[in-house]
Amino acid sequence: METRKRKLKFRAWRRGFREMDLLMGSFADKHIAAFGESELDEFERLLIVPDWEVYAWLIGQTPIPDNQRGPVLDQLIAFRYAAQAG
Numbered sequence: 357m358e359t360r361k362r363k364l365k366f367r368a369w370r371r372g373f374r375e376m377d378l379l380m381g382s383f384a385d386k387h388i389a390a391f392g393e394s395e396l397d398e399f400e401r402l403l404i405v406p407d408w409e410v411y412a413w414l415i416g417q418t419p420i421p422d423n424q425r426g427p428v429l430d431q432l433i434a435f436r437y438a439a440q441a442g
Contacts, residue, residue, distance in 0.1 A: 360396060361388050367403050376407045379414070383435045391428075398428040 365388055369381035380403070391399065402410060405424065412418040414433060 357393075357396075361391070364388060364396065364399060364403065368399075371403075372407045373411075376411055379435075380410075380432075383432050386435070387431060395428050398426045402429060402432070 365381070365384045368384035368388075369377055371377045371380055384399070388396075388399070402424070409418075413420045413424070413429070420429065
């Protein structure tokens, strides 16, 4: 499990465009240690989605597809706004 978490953190920091690297990587650094199997599965699914799609969801530019909704994405959206506010 720890190896999987390290690999996901690595992938989160190397998304492809800097804004997403910072967002996903910082989020992983803060939350991934507490994730169980289902949260890791959801986070891994999010990492497969192209950067621009996830970014559009996070900034509210496009609606989130029902098949991508979940508690980890909700945490990521909340994290984005919390990070921007500070």
